[in-house]
Amino acid sequence: xxxxxxxxxxxxxxxxxxxxxxxxxxxxxxxxxxxxxxxxxxxxxxxxxxxxxxxxxxxxxxxxxxxxxxxxxxxxxxxxxxxxxxxxxxxxxxxxxxxxxxxxxxxxxxxxxxxxxxxxxxxxxxxxxxxxxxxxxxxxxxxxxxxxxxxxxxxxxxxxxxxxxxxxxxxxxxxxxxxxxxxxxxxxxxxxxxxxxxxxxxxxxxxxxxxxxxxxxxxxxxxxxxxxxxxxxxxxxxxxxxxxxxxxxxxxxxxxxxxxxxxxxxxxxxxxxxxxxxxxxxxxxxxxxxxxxxxxxxxxxxxxxxxxxxxxxxxxxxxxxxxxxxxxxxxxxxxxxxxxxxxxxxxxxxxxxxxxxxxxxxxxxxxxxxxxxxxxxxxxxxxxxxxxxxxxxxxxxxxxxxxxxxxxxxxxxxxxxxxxxxxxxxxxxxxxxxxxxxxxxxxxxxxxxxxxxxxxxxxxxxxxxxxxxxxxxxxxxxxxxxxxxxxxxxxxxxxxxxxxxxxxxxxxxxxxxxxxxxxxxxxxxxxxxxxxxxxxxxxxxxxxxxxxxxxxxxxxxxxxxxxxxxxxxxxxxxxxxxxxxxxxxxxxxxxxxxxxxxxxxxxxxxxxxxxxxxxxxxxxxxxxxxxxxxxxxxxxxxxxxxxxxxx
Amino acid sequence: xxxxxxxxxxxxxxxxxxxxxxxxxxxxxxxxxxxxxxxxxxxxxxxxxxxxxxxxxxxxxxxxxxxxxxxxxxxxxxxxxxxxxxxxxxxxxxxxxxxxxxxxxxxxxxxxxxxxxxxxxxxxxxxxxxxxxxxxxxxxxxxxxxxxxxxxxxxxxxxxxxxxxxxxxxxxxxxxxxxxxxxxxxxxxxxxxxxxxxxxxxxxxxxxxxxxxxxxxxxxxxxxxxxxxxxxxxxxxxxxxxxxxxxxxxxxxxxxxxxxxxxxxxxxxxxxxxxxxxxxxxxxxxxxxxxxxxxxxxxxxxxxxxxxxxxxxxxxxxxxxxxxxxxxxxxxxxxxxxxxxxxxxxxxxx
Numbered sequence: 001x002x003x004x005x006x007x008x009x010x011x012x013x014x015x016x017x018x019x020x021x022x023x024x025x026x027x028x029x030x031x032x033x034x035x036x037x038x039x040x041x042x043x044x045x046x047x048x049x050x051x052x053x054x055x056x057x058x059x060x061x062x063x064x065x066x067x068x069x070x071x072x073x074x075x076x077x078x079x080x081x082x083x084x085x086x087x088x089x090x091x092x093x094x095x096x097x098x099x100x101x102x103x104x105x106x107x108x109x110x111x112x113x114x115x116x117x118x119x120x121x122x123x124x125x126x127x128x129x130x131x132x133x134x135x136x137x138x139x140x141x142x143x144x145x146x147x148x149x150x151x152x153x154x155x156x157x158x159x160x161x162x163x164x165x166x167x168x169x170x171x172x173x174x175x176x177x178x179x180x181x182x183x184x185x186x187x188x189x190x191x192x193x194x195x196x197x198x199x200x201x202x203x204x205x206x207x208x209x210x211x212x213x214x215x216x217x218x219x220x221x222x223x224x225x226x227x228x229x230x231x232x233x234x235x236x237x238x239x240x241x242x243x244x245x246x247x248x249x250x251x252x253x254x255x256x257x258x259x260x261x262x263x264x265x266x267x268x269x270x271x272x273x274x275x276x277x278x279x280x281x282x283x284x285x286x287x288x289x290x291x292x293x294x295x296x297x298x299x300x301x302x303x304x305x306x307x308x309x310x311x312x313x314x315x316x317x318x319x320x321x322x323x324x325x326x327x328x329x330x331x332x333x334x335x336x337x338x339x340x341x342x343x344x345x346x347x348x349x350x351x352x353x354x355x356x357x358x359x360x361x362x363x364x365x366x367x368x369x370x371x372x373x374x375x376x377x378x379x380x381x382x383x384x385x386x387x388x389x390x391x392x393x394x395x396x397x398x399x400x401x402x403x404x405x406x407x408x409x410x411x412x413x414x415x416x417x418x419x420x421x422x423x424x425x426x427x428x429x430x431x432x433x434x435x436x437x438x439x440x441x442x443x444x445x446x447x448x449x450x451x452x453x454x455x456x457x458x459x460x461x462x463x464x465x466x467x468x469x470x471x472x473x474x475x476x477x478x479x480x481x482x483x484x485x486x487x488x489x490x491x492x493x494x495x496x497x498x499x500x501x502x503x504x505x506x507x508x509x510x511x512x513x514x515x516x517x518x519x520x521x522x523x524x525x526x527x528x529x530x531x532x533x534x535x536x537x538x539x540x541x542x543x544x545x546x547x548x549x550x551x552x553x554x555x556x557x558x559x560x561x562x563x564x565x566x567x568x569x570x571x572x573x574x575x576x577x578x579x580x581x582x583x584x585x586x587x588x589x590x591x592x593x594x595x596x597x598x599x600x601x602x603x604x605x606x607x608x609x610x611x612x613x614x615x616x617x618x619x620x621x622x623x624x625x626x627x628x629x630x631x632x633x634x635x636x637x638x639x640x641x642x643x644x645x646x647x
Numbered sequence: 648x649x650x651x652x653x654x655x656x657x658x659x660x661x662x663x664x665x666x667x668x669x670x671x672x673x674x675x676x677x678x679x680x681x682x683x684x685x686x687x688x689x690x691x692x693x694x695x696x697x698x699x700x701x702x703x704x705x706x707x708x709x710x711x712x713x714x715x716x717x718x719x720x721x722x723x724x725x726x727x728x729x730x731x732x733x734x735x736x737x738x739x740x741x742x743x744x745x746x747x748x749x750x751x752x753x754x755x756x757x758x759x760x761x762x763x764x765x766x767x768x769x770x771x772x773x774x775x776x777x778x779x780x781x782x783x784x785x786x787x788x789x790x791x792x793x794x795x796x797x798x799x800x801x802x803x804x805x806x807x808x809x810x811x812x813x814x815x816x817x818x819x820x821x822x823x824x825x826x827x828x829x830x831x832x833x834x835x836x837x838x839x840x841x842x843x844x845x846x847x848x849x850x851x852x853x854x855x856x857x858x859x860x861x862x863x864x865x866x867x868x869x870x871x872x873x874x875x876x877x878x879x880x881x882x883x884x885x886x887x888x889x890x891x892x893x894x895x896x897x898x899x900x901x902x903x904x905x906x907x908x909x910x911x912x913x914x915x916x917x918x919x920x921x922x923x924x925x926x927x928x929x930x931x932x933x934x935x936x937x938x939x940x941x942x943x944x945x946x947x948x949x950x951x952x953x954x955x956x957x958x959x960x961x962x963x964x965x966x967x968x969x970x971x972x973x974x975x976x977x978x979x980x981x982x983x984x985x986x987x988x989x990x991x992x993x994x995x996x997x
Contacts, residue, residue, distance in 0.1 A: 084739060107732070597701075599711070
């Protein structure tokens with residue numbers, strides 16, 4: 001039960017109330033970790049107190065200490081004022097403050113809040129001001145009675161809207177600040193603390209951070225992705241030696257990683273950095289998994305991931321064995337026996353079924369999206385005679401399929417999607433680029449039948465759809481309009497409506513538990529599968545998801561494997577628990593009025609002309625020049641903020 | 648062109664400029680401490696805050712660009728109060744050692760305090776102003792002293808090192824909760840002293856000259872640095888007939904306010920007691936002080952003798968890097984036209 005809350009200006013005071021109300025603005029979980037109750041939460045938008053044993057003055061003091069720790073000292077009000085604020089709160093907590101001190105604290109906190117450069121200074125005084133405002137009587141009583149505060153136990157962490165939603169937990173404000181300060185290599189080191197694929201993510205990430213950027217509430221989000229790409233390209237382009245942490249002496253334990261995709265590579269990289277010897281088993285001839293075979297070259301030039309970034313990982317002593325298929329060449333359980341731990345990151349590599357008549361018949365011209373991209377990335381056209389293409393689906397794979405089609409010489413390219421443009425899960429930028437290149441979109445249509453002649457696809461029958469009530473995902477469910485069938489002639493039909501996990505690697509391993517979606521079941525806290533010592537992350541656990549999540553989960557799994565091999569009970573670190581807590585509280589408030597007058601537009605990248613680029617595989621986007629990157633980095637508002645719990 | 652209103656004045660300006668730029672270009676004064684014209688805005692001191700219509704919180708004018716129709720106020724009672732409070736924070740434990748500080752009377756903080764006024768502490772009895780003079784700590788070069796207690800953490804030095812010099816020696820950080828600057832990468836330091844030249848207070852002081860002087864005791868003489876072919880404009884700060892410091896002029900090409908280690912710190916030789924100021928002639932084992940006429944006659948006679956006996960090629964001339972271009976020009980002309988040899992060289996070539 002919440003005793004008091006002032007979150008986002010919504011004051012709920014249940015002290016001495018018979019019918020307690022609960023605040024709408026905040027949903028605070030009961031526990032921070034099993035057995036550790038959250039007694040109070042102080043944060044950027046106010047205070048929440050759940051237990052009357054919490055002394056708000058003591059907590060405000062500790063919050064001010066946290067602010068003092070986190071204040072970077074780069075602006076006067078917060079850098080110089082935080083110390084003084086702590087001094088005044090210390091006096092209050094000791095019970096020796098005067099009324100002047102309290103007034104001084106109030107005006108100081110207001111000054112820091114109004115004039116500081118970044119959000120540490122702009123938000124940290126908020127809970128302190130709330131304590132002064134809503135617990136004023138108690139504070140006054142303490143001034144007269146000279147009663148010292150009761151010391152409690154607290155934990156705090158720093159977050160930011162972008163950082164909190166990043167599945168790889170990149171310290172985004174920090175690396176952007178380093179670009180602003182012309183410390184490009186430091187910036188890349190910061191990125192590498194959390195991901196080993198900066199050049200890849202800098203090109204193809206779906207950037208949840210940018211939709212949670214406070215600058216977007218002013219005039220447009222900071223281009224976080226392109227800045228990351230800039231830092232990565234700077235090192236690569238200037239042939240700088242990658243700066244990596246010192247590898248500790250070998251621990252002498254061996255780990256097998258199945259699949260050299262983003263999850264497997266990330267897991268291997270961070271395990272190697274901890275001193276383990278890692279062997280990756282990869283079915284294909286090249287590393288990168290879906291990032292290599294699923295993403296065309298015009299978005300991610302082959303060399304960035306498969307040569308440069310993988311070479312860095314190999315440079316740490318990670319061995320990659322190509323052409324080895326688990327479940328065929330080596331059995332999973334043999335790996336389990338031979339290695340101290342096994343990590344599975346096989347991804348979701350097979351196309352999901354559309355449920356359309358004729359899709360199992362093996363017609364020439366019916367090519368699943370993932371297969372289509374795989375062949376093209378291997379340098380061949382899966383069906384050279386076919387010139388007309390219809391792709392079904394609205395995700396990024398569908399976008400890759402349509403845009404690649406022009407590049408291998410297809411003349412008519414259509415995209416069929418059962419909902420409308422607003423519901424398309426693909427990156428809006430990709431949709432825009434595809435449209436520029438001349439892809440014809442058919443929204444609110446769904447295939448019902450494949451038309452064939454002599455075993456070849458000659459067309460597809462589509463039915464018009466209309467949007468009904470929202471479903472579980474929040475998107476409006478499409479409903480067929482009876483009798484609205486029509487025919488679209490085509491040579492090639494490509495379903496790209498999702499992928500499934502190819503479970504053939506589990507041959508001879510019946511103990512592995514699966515979810516109802518036929519993905520591996522893992523403990524979300526430990527990434528461990530139902531078999532002890534076998535861990536898994538990435539698309540084979542989550543189902544088809546974004547690269548940045550696979551990479552992030554791969555890194556987290558590396559931490560758990562390390563804990564497991566050191567004999568520590570594997571589990572999330574306090575930072576990860578804080579991340580979860582903060583995402584429940586929600587760091588980004590899209591209704592916030594950001595007090596920045598704006599006027600600095602987002603710096604867009606130069607792109608090749610659509611008429612030129614649609615026929616070639618050259619990279620479409622040209623990265624930032626250093627001066628452009630610095631100007632863009634200046635737009636970052638550095639929205640760090642502190643969340644503190646009492647337990 | 649867009650129109651903005653600053654303090655009731657309508658101003659036509661180009662988009663993309665900051666409020667501070669537009670205000671300064673139109674003669675409207677906004678106080679700053681960390682701002683440097685040729686750098687990207689630092690935004691550290693927060694003294695340049697202004698009020699913009701539609702926003703509850705003040706906007707930093709050095710960072711904030713103007714947008715069409717913006718209505719800006721630069722001097723309201725609320726802003727002045729905030730600026731004063733920010734200054735108070737800077738003075739919280741800034742030592743009042745102005746009488747022994749090199750920067751006294753040239754100090755931006757002194758000026759700002761004088762301008763905005765400083766009357767009372769934030770909360771009575773809580774501000775202590777240590778009067779103790781703390782010794783300087785090590786900087787990235789021996790030519791500069793750093794007094795952390797005087798530092799206002801404006802980070803001009805950090806950004807000048809990054810953006811103007813391109814070295815990135817300095818980092819802003821904190822020590823015991825107090826902001827200060829760290830020479831984090833001394834190995835990258837080229838001792839150019841740009842950090843010293845931009846320090847608004849006496850946190851960075853020049854450690855070369857033993858003699859110091861207040862600004863009104865100094866005369867500044869503009870000249871050209873003799874060290875290399877760039878020809879930077881320098882100002883020799885002279886007091887008691889001695890060069891005590893080299894500064895430069897931000898408005899003048901080719902260096903626009905920048906200097907290198909030689910130009911800024913290489914003036915010791917002028918006042919060196921090892922420097923020859925009178926001609927000497929060696930007689931036996933020792934030198935005899937002579938008049939210029941005697942010395943020149945002696946040299947002319949000897950050169951003539953050598954030239955007659957062994958030819959002009961037996962003579963070579965070596966001149967000094969510390970002479971001006973004009974001196975060196977005349978010197979080589981003399982060697983070629985009068986002596987008749989091309990045997991000329993210069994110590995800076997080594």
